[in-house]
Amino acid sequence: MIAVMDIVPLRAFQDNYIWLLIQDRHAVVVDPGDARPVQTHLQRHALSLRGILITHHHGDHVGGVEALLQGTAIPVYAPRHETFSFPHHPVGEGERIQLPELDMVFEVLDVPGHTAGHVAYYGGNTLFCGDTLFGGGCGRVFEGTCRQLYHSLQKLARLPDETQVYCAHEYTLANLRFALSVDPGNPRLMERMQHDSQLAALGKPTLPSTLALEKSTNPFLRCHTPPLQTVASLLEPLASGDPEVTFCVLREMKNSFKS
Numbered sequence: 184m185i186a187v188m189d190i191v192p193l194r195a196f197q198d199n200y201i202w203l204l205i206q207d208r209h210a211v212v213v214d215p216g217d218a219r220p221v222q223t224h225l226q227r228h229a230l231s232l233r234g235i236l237i238t239h240h241h242g243d244h245v246g247g248v249e250a251l252l253q254g255t256a257i258p259v260y261a262p263r264h265e266t267f268s269f270p271h272h273p274v275g276e277g278e279r280i281q282l283p284e285l286d287m288v289f290e291v292l293d294v295p296g297h298t299a300g301h302v303a304y305y306g307g308n309t310l311f312c313g314d315t316l317f318g319g320g321c322g323r324v325f326e327g328t329c330r331q332l333y334h335s336l337q338k339l340a341r342l343p344d345e346t347q348v349y350c351a352h353e354y355t356l357a358n359l360r361f362a363l364s365v366d367p368g369n370p371r372l373m374e375r376m377q378h379d380s381q382l383a384a385l386g387k388p389t390l391p392s393t394l395a396l397e398k399s400t401n402p403f404l405r406c407h408t409p410p411l412q413t414v415a416s417l418l419e420p421l422a423s424g425d426p427e428v429t430f431c432v433l434r435e436m437k438n439s440f441k442s
């Protein structure tokens with residue numbers, strides 16, 4: 184039985200979200216790049232930390248782990264194909280993580296592309312996807328290939344439509360501006376831009392989104408559709424009829440897009 188009581192966004196650095204999962208007095212944190220906001224929230228709400236989930240090795244996702252582990256034996260789960268300086272349980276595709284204090288089970292998915300060993304955690308209708316999938320966009324390709332990232336996003340797209348998508352950065356509005364430039368005739372995208380702009384103006388997170396929303400508005404999950412293939416084929420004729428090439432062209436376009 185999986186029952187996530189509450190998932191709280193803690194802001195860190197410029198635009199990171201550190202997600203804190205809370206049930207009763209127990210908490211699990213995802214990608215604590217900075218320990219301070221986590222410690223402050225734990226103290227303020229008298230919570231005890233029971234586990235740490237890491238999606239990939241970048242400093243803005245792991246920088247707070249050592250401080251959170253001081254004098255404790257909290258289990259840390261981190262991708263088996265990446266290297267970390269702190270003690271951890273290496274995890275990868277097909278494994279399940281049991282977090283009994285929170286009554287939670289997460290399935291681990293390998294989603295390489297942004298980094299070579301990036302993983303995502305899926306359970307209880309929630310997805311923690313780090314820097315692989317963003318609201319209206321996707322991560323940059325740093326260590327893997329754009330084809331790997333394409334297949335990782337396709338894997339995420341096969342999860343149920345109602346899956347709540349918890350990304351590690353608030354990039355949604357900038358991503359939607361790019362999305363509108365390549366998919367301007369998409370009414371759902373226009374609605375989302377309006378909706379998420381209002382949230383941002385109120386200082387509220389645009390996340391979590393849902394996979395259904397991402398599939399209808401995120402150009403990187405819509406590379407099989409004629410409008411996006413047409414845009415991509417202006418730069419690379421092979422994109423026509425080929426979602427994978429379309430994805431790689433869009434990823435390059437986004438890198439140089441000035442919103």
Ligand SMILES: [Zn+2]
Pocket residue numbers: 239241297314
């Ligand atoms: Zn990253």
